[in-house]
Amino acid sequence: xxxxxxxxxxxxxxxxxxxxxxxxxxxxxxxxxxxxxxxxxxxxxxxxxxxxxxxxxxxxxxxxxxxxxxxxxxxxxxxxxxxxxxxxxxxxxxxxxxxx
Amino acid sequence: xxxxxxxxxxxxxxxxxxxxxxxxxxxxxxxxxxxxxxxxxxxxxxxxxxxxxxxxxxxxxxxxxxxxxxxxxxxxxxxxxxxxxxxxxxxxxxxxxxxxxxxxxxxxxxxxxxxxxxxxxxxxxxxxxxxxxxxxxxxxxxxxxxxxxxxxxxxxxxxxxxxxxxxxxxxxxxxxxxxxxxxxxxxxxxxxxxxxxxxxxxxxxxxxxxxxxxxxxxxxxxxxxxxxxxxxxxxxxxxxxxxxxxxxxxxxxxxxxxxxxxxxxxxxxxxxxxxxxxxxxxxxxxxxxxxxxxxxxxxxxxxxxxxxxxxxxxxxxxxxxxxxxxxxxxxxxxxxxxxxxxxxxxxxxxxxxxxxxxxxxxxxxxxxxxxxxxxxxxxxxxxxxxxxxxxxxxxxxxxxxxxxxxxxxxxxxxxxxxxxxxxxxxxxxxxxxxxxxxxxxxxxxxxxxxxxxxxxxxxxxxxxxxxxxxxxxxxxxxxxxxxxxxxxxxxxxxxxxxxxxxxxxxxxxxxxxxxxxxxxxxxxxxxxxxxxxxxxxxxxxxxxxxxxxxxxxxxxxxxxxxxxxxxxxxxxxxxxxxxxxxxxxxxxxxxxxxxxxxxxxxxxxxxxxxxxxxxxxxxxxxxxxxxxxxxxxxxxxxxxxxxxxxxxxxxxxxxxxxxxxxxxxxxxxxxxxxxxxxxxxxxxxxxxxxxxxxxxxxxxxx
Numbered sequence: 001x002x003x004x005x006x007x008x009x010x011x012x013x014x015x016x017x018x019x020x021x022x023x024x025x026x027x028x029x030x031x032x033x034x035x036x037x038x039x040x041x042x043x044x045x046x047x048x049x050x051x052x053x054x055x056x057x058x059x060x061x062x063x064x065x066x067x068x069x070x071x072x073x074x075x076x077x078x079x080x081x082x083x084x085x086x087x088x089x090x091x092x093x094x095x096x097x098x099x100x
Numbered sequence: 101x102x103x104x105x106x107x108x109x110x111x112x113x114x115x116x117x118x119x120x121x122x123x124x125x126x127x128x129x130x131x132x133x134x135x136x137x138x139x140x141x142x143x144x145x146x147x148x149x150x151x152x153x154x155x156x157x158x159x160x161x162x163x164x165x166x167x168x169x170x171x172x173x174x175x176x177x178x179x180x181x182x183x184x185x186x187x188x189x190x191x192x193x194x195x196x197x198x199x200x201x202x203x204x205x206x207x208x209x210x211x212x213x214x215x216x217x218x219x220x221x222x223x224x225x226x227x228x229x230x231x232x233x234x235x236x237x238x239x240x241x242x243x244x245x246x247x248x249x250x251x252x253x254x255x256x257x258x259x260x261x262x263x264x265x266x267x268x269x270x271x272x273x274x275x276x277x278x279x280x281x282x283x284x285x286x287x288x289x290x291x292x293x294x295x296x297x298x299x300x301x302x303x304x305x306x307x308x309x310x311x312x313x314x315x316x317x318x319x320x321x322x323x324x325x326x327x328x329x330x331x332x333x334x335x336x337x338x339x340x341x342x343x344x345x346x347x348x349x350x351x352x353x354x355x356x357x358x359x360x361x362x363x364x365x366x367x368x369x370x371x372x373x374x375x376x377x378x379x380x381x382x383x384x385x386x387x388x389x390x391x392x393x394x395x396x397x398x399x400x401x402x403x404x405x406x407x408x409x410x411x412x413x414x415x416x417x418x419x420x421x422x423x424x425x426x427x428x429x430x431x432x433x434x435x436x437x438x439x440x441x442x443x444x445x446x447x448x449x450x451x452x453x454x455x456x457x458x459x460x461x462x463x464x465x466x467x468x469x470x471x472x473x474x475x476x477x478x479x480x481x482x483x484x485x486x487x488x489x490x491x492x493x494x495x496x497x498x499x500x501x502x503x504x505x506x507x508x509x510x511x512x513x514x515x516x517x518x519x520x521x522x523x524x525x526x527x528x529x530x531x532x533x534x535x536x537x538x539x540x541x542x543x544x545x546x547x548x549x550x551x552x553x554x555x556x557x558x559x560x561x562x563x564x565x566x567x568x569x570x571x572x573x574x575x576x577x578x579x580x581x582x583x584x585x586x587x588x589x590x591x592x593x594x595x596x597x598x599x600x601x602x603x604x605x606x607x608x609x610x611x612x613x614x615x616x617x618x619x620x621x622x623x624x625x626x627x628x629x630x631x632x633x634x635x636x637x638x639x640x641x642x643x644x645x646x647x648x649x650x651x652x653x654x655x656x657x658x659x660x661x662x663x664x665x666x667x668x669x670x671x672x673x674x675x676x677x678x679x680x681x682x683x684x685x686x687x688x689x690x691x692x693x694x695x696x697x698x699x700x701x702x703x704x705x706x707x708x709x710x711x712x713x714x715x716x717x718x719x720x721x722x723x724x725x726x727x728x729x730x731x732x733x734x735x736x737x738x739x740x741x742x743x744x745x746x747x748x749x750x751x752x753x754x755x756x757x758x759x760x761x762x763x764x765x766x767x768x769x770x771x772x773x774x775x776x777x778x779x780x781x782x783x784x785x786x787x788x789x790x791x792x793x794x795x796x797x798x799x800x801x802x
Contacts, residue, residue, distance in 0.1 A: 022680040022713045054709050055772040083702040090779045091772050092760025
């Protein structure tokens with residue numbers, strides 16, 4: 001599981017690749033800490049290379065979303081694959097995230 | 101109008117018609133008999149009258165003969181007045197009915213005797229006394245009869261009259277006596293007592309109130325019954341009717357027959373009957389007849405009623421029978437439908453109730469890669485045992501959905517069945533749980549026949565602990581046993597309807613009979629479908645029983661442990677979240693061998709991971725190290741994961757799912773794991789056995 005963050009004036013883009021399982025969740029959460037301090041910038045999470053996500057991973061995404069919402073920012077998930085999409089469907093996360 | 105009233109009405113009609121017919125018959129018969137009786141009375145009275153007339157005729161004849169035989173003596177004595185006396189003696193001595201006799205001369209015939217001369221002879225106390233009775237008080241010439249006799253051309257009978265101190269009824273036969281010049285000079289009379297006639301006429305009367313009369317030609321009563329037998333008024337009434345002074349209609353019950361003598365004095369003999377008396381026997385008969393008719397009708401009514409009642413009862417009974425039959429057919433259907441309809445290839449069951457409904461059952465369910473099965477036999481048969489059987493069947497279905505241990509399943513069933521089991525019924529029950537991957541068979545036997553185990557060409561009985569049947573004591577503990585079946589092993593279960601199938605000699609099929617068929621099956625083809633085994637067993641039992649009726653329900657259940665191509669792997673984890681990486685690798689590896697597509701594989705992996713993470717997080721107290729065993733099984737049709745830990749009892753299936761409809765703000769962080777596990781598998785079940793939590797997830801991969 002690898003995580004990278006790119007930041008512009010208006011947007012923070014996090015790229016997740018690999019499997020975000022329970023074991024990887026804690027580490028990923030740490031890596032994504034900058035996203036919790038977005039300061040109103042749009043948050044883009046690139047899921048193109050994300051192959052797997054567990055509920056712990058979903059929790060990480062949910063914390064980011066809650067933080068962003070509290071400062072009036074938006075969170076967009078990009079290029080979610082079918083497997084991840086299914087999980088988001090099952091959990092109802094499709095309704096609270098934005099997708100591109 | 102309902103049918104009962106209708107039939108009651110028709111019954112009443114039957115009785116009424118029968119009554120009318122019998123009564124009509126009786127009336128016709130009575131009428132005929134009445135006519136017969138009256139005819140008979142008629143001809144009989146004719147005979148009686150004729151014979152009475154004859155009798156009188158005879159009496160008169162005798163008097164007339166006496167007169168004729170002795171008149172010459174009288175004529176001869178005319179020459180000497182005093183010899184007349186002797187002639188009279190001769191005359192009256194001859195005939196016992198003759199009371200007396202006289203010779204009344206015309207006036208002045210014998211100058212020496214004065215104007216009148218009438219010697220009269222009378223029988224007194226056996227002697228005959230002849231004296232002269234003429235005189236100033238007795239001028240016989242004034243007597244009408246005398247005058248007639250003198251003038252008559254021949255002898256004549258006087259009108260009857262009464263005479264003497266006893267007022268005897270009598271008549272006198274006058275014979276004109278002529279002198280030599282042919283001049284009638286005297287009338288010779290013979291007094292005939294008629295009082296005896298009254299008795300003669302009234303002896304041997306057929307009825308107490310019938311009587312005979314003798315009347316003159318003019319209808320004057322000569323003699324009749326004595327007054328102490330028939331009241332004078334009754335006699336008078338008959339006379340009045342005869343004389344026409346009283347119409348016959350005044351007393352239609354009176355029947356009068358008359359016969360006139362065909363000679364002088366042409367008297368009439370009369371016979372008077374009371375028709376009612378003649379018909380009295382008929383009336384009596386009619387009364388008896390009526391009584392018997394009524395009695396007969398009453399009996400008929402009673403019998404018809406009874407018959408109708410019975411018919412009704414029979415009808416209702418047959419209706420009830422039909423209704424019960426219909427209900428039993430429905431019950432049978434329900435029972436049959438409770439039985440498994442289709443069989444997986446490794447199992448075959450058969451149930452044949454002895455009656456419409458039975459007390460046997462078998463059932464099975466497959467869940468989590470395990471085959472739960474049971475076979476049972478309720479004591480007794482018919483509806484009561486069928487009801488208990490249905491209860492047991494439903495309970496098994498319900499309990500085996502949740503419970504994994506045969507011992508617990510038996511206990512749960514037993515508790516329920518013991519509740520309110522006032523009829524003290526019980527059932528023998530065998531429950532097994534076969535792990536379709538490992539061949540591990542957990543079983544509990546509540547007093548049921550030991551199943552046969554067919555393995556490796558050998559036939560043995562499964563050695564089960566003798567537990568009590570279900571329904572005896574609510575707190576019975578049922579010991580659970582286990583064994584591992586080698587692939588290809590057949591378990592053959594049955595109820596005693598098989599081993600105790602009787603033939604007409606009351607011999608039983610026995611366990612040996614069963615064993616023989618099992619041997620034949622193994623000898624022929626041990627891998628043949630189980631249906632073949634069950635069918636040939638059934639055929640053998642029926643062949644054995646022959647024409648004997650099936651006495652008990654016959655049930656068989658056979659299963660074969662046929663693991664086929666199984667994939668089984670396992671991994672031991674510690675209770676650390678980082679272990680999910682190893683778990684991921686293990687799962688991917690396993691799915692790789694099954695060549696699963698990525699989507700299914702990811703879903704299954706997620707389900708397993710979430711379940712395992714749950715165990716890691718909650719099974720063991722914080723800081724305590726614990727072991728978690730994950731087994732993965734697949735027969736290429738489904739995948740089963742079994743997670744076993746030795747932590748605290750914890751049923752993740754009981755945890756509330758997260759609400760997936762909440763918005764981001766309200767979403768709690770957590771609770772998604774179990775939701776995902778559940779949604780991504782076909783079934784998830786928890787059990788705790790041997791101090792272990794066992795969580796099973798299964799998913800079809802077809």
